[in-house]
Amino acid sequence: MKMSRMILLMACISTGAGAAPAGYRTVSIQQGAVCVAEAGGPAHCFARDGLRKSLPLMSRDGDRIAFISEAGPLDARQRPLATLRIADRHGQQLAAIAIKPLGPDEVASGMRAVEYLEWVGRDRILVGGSINPSSGEYLVVDTASGQVVQELIDDGGGIGVSPDGAHIATIGDAPHFSQGRPRTGKLVVDGNEVLSLAALGVSPDSRPLWSPDGKALALQVRGRGERPGVLVWNRGRRSHSLTLLPAPKQADARRALAWQGGDLLATTQAEPALPGRPGAAVEALVLKNAATSSAPALVRARPPAASGAAQTRSRLKAEALRKGAQEADVWCADCALRELPRAAGPLSE
Numbered sequence: 001m002k003m004s005r006m007i008l009l010m011a012c013i014s015t016g017a018g019a020a021p022a023g024y025r026t027v028s029i030q031q032g033a034v035c036v037a038e039a040g041g042p043a044h045c046f047a048r049d050g051l052r053k054s055l056p057l058m059s060r061d062g063d064r065i066a067f068i069s070e071a072g073p074l075d076a077r078q079r080p081l082a083t084l085r086i087a088d089r090h091g092q093q094l095a096a097i098a099i100k101p102l103g104p105d106e107v108a109s110g111m112r113a114v115e116y117l118e119w120v121g122r123d124r125i126l127v128g129g130s131i132n133p134s135s136g137e138y139l140v141v142d143t144a145s146g147q148v149v150q151e152l153i154d155d156g157g158g159i160g161v162s163p164d165g166a167h168i169a170t171i172g173d174a175p176h177f178s179q180g181r182p183r184t185g186k187l188v189v190d191g192n193e194v195l196s197l198a199a200l201g202v203s204p205d206s207r208p209l210w211s212p213d214g215k216a217l218a219l220q221v222r223g224r225g226e227r228p229g230v231l232v233w234n235r236g237r238r239s240h241s242l243t244l245l246p247a248p249k250q251a252d253a254r255r256a257l258a259w260q261g262g263d264l265l266a267t268t269q270a271e272p273a274l275p276g277r278p279g280a281a282v283e284a285l286v287l288k289n290a291a292t293s294s295a296p297a298l299v300r301a302r303p304p305a306a307s308g309a310a311q312t313r314s315r316l317k318a319e320a321l322r323k324g325a326q327e328a329d330v331w332c333a334d335c336a337l338r339e340l341p342r343a344a345g346p347l348s349e
Contacts, residue, residue: 021312021335025089027056027065028325034067035325036089046091055117057344058331064088066125066143068114071098078102082114084127086143097146099127099139111137116158116345120165124149128159128345138170155185158347160208160217167235169208169217171197187219187233195233195240197221202229202242207347211259216291218257218264228255230266232290241294243287253282264290267303309336 026037034056035043047053052070059066069083078101086095099114111129118126120140128138131153138159140150152159156171172188185204187195197203205228206220219231221242229244248255248268258265264287284303287296313330320328329344331337 021332021337023334024316024330024332024337025058025062026316026320026328026330027058027067027089028320028328029053029056029067030325034065034087034091036065036091040319044091046087047085047093054327055114055344056327057117057119057329057342058089059119060122060338060342062089062331062333064094066117066119068099068117068127069096079108081108081111081129084114084117084125084141084143095143095146097141097143099141116343116347118161118341118343120161120168124165126159126161126168128347138168140168150191152191156204156207156219158207160210161341162210162214162217163212163341164214167210167214169210171204171208171219187231189217189233189235194238195231197231200231200242202231206257209257209259211262211291213291216262218259218290220255220257230257230264230287230290232264232287232296234292237292239294241290241296243290243296243298245285245298249283259291260286262289262291263287264296265301265304309340313337313340 024039028035030045032050032053033045033048034053035045037043051072054068056065056067065087067085069085071080071083078098080098081100084097084099085093087093100110102108111131114127114129116128120126123142123144125141125143126138127141128136130136135153135155136158138152138154139148142149152168152170153172154170155173160169167190170188171185173185185197186193187197202221202223204219205222208217208219210217215236216232216234221229221231223229223244227244228247229242231240231242233240245266253268255266255268265284267284268282282303284301286299286301288299290296316330317328
């Protein structure tokens with residue numbers, strides 16, 4: 001990491017438990033309107049049309065806002081599931097895109113509601129929602145043309161988008177209703193199967209997590225006897241590793257994965273994260289050189305402190321909720337919040 005970037009991250013981490021970063025911006029849903037506030041100041045609200053709204057989300061550059069609106073009376077002919085709307089930060093509408101419109105003889109299928117948004121490029125947004133308790137449908141929408149450019153089904157814990165938005169990983173062939181056969185599946189990247197989980201004797205147990213450089217991704221899995229493990233696939237080498245892990249000390253505890261350069265950190269949390277309060281890590285394991293090694297060394301480590309960026313985002317969101325927002329997103333130009341995905345919904349936490 002370059003020194004200037006290291007200084008920037010350290011500066012933002014130092015603000016995680018105290019003052020908010022300078023120049024941050026909050027977008028929220030308040031009483032049916034979309035409201036934008038600069039650095040905690042008074043909010044400017046727009047889209048007061050009486051329609052329900054959700055998932056407010058700033059773009060990566062902070063100049064545009066995406067949000068989901070229920071379909072209005074003018075959409076009655078198309079009968080869409082919802083409408084994806086894009087506005088600039090001053091409230092000027094730039095686009096209104098029907099999500100899953102129906103033709104005259106079509107019947108609704110796929111996602112039951114829009115539950116997830118993520119900016120995956122300057123003019124591309126990922127729109128997703130659950131089909132059943134374990135499967136979801138995701139659409140990549142080109143906001144300039146208003147067209148769906150990619151349709152994806154995920155049978156795992158959720159979709160994984162690389163940091164640059166260029167690659168998307170899903171779990172396929174592990175349907176919730178599987179006629180008695182075990183849920184195994186396959187790892188799919190950019191629409192192509194890259195690994196058979198069935199051949200490895202494992203089943204998915206988390207969403208895929210890309211490394212910071214987008215060259216590797218990690219996935220929590222379950223082996224025979226429900227033994228926990230971590231599967232890592234290297235995109236450039238087309239190679240993989242499977243590392244079995246000891247069971248967490250607490251039977252009901254869950255592990256979380258995080259990349260640290262080419263190493264992979266697996267932490268066990270005693271308490272789940274809540275708005276304004278990050279989860280407390282009680283034990284940690286590190287897979288050394290997991291991004292490139294076919295047999296990463298597994299070592300115990302001291303549980304890390306919560307990410308300064310995650311703490312800051314969680315705290316500022318909680319502050320917006322205390323002020324009356326139903327949902328909120330936080331963005332800033334020059335702090336580590338920029339390192340976090342531009343996503344909204346349960347998978348974003």
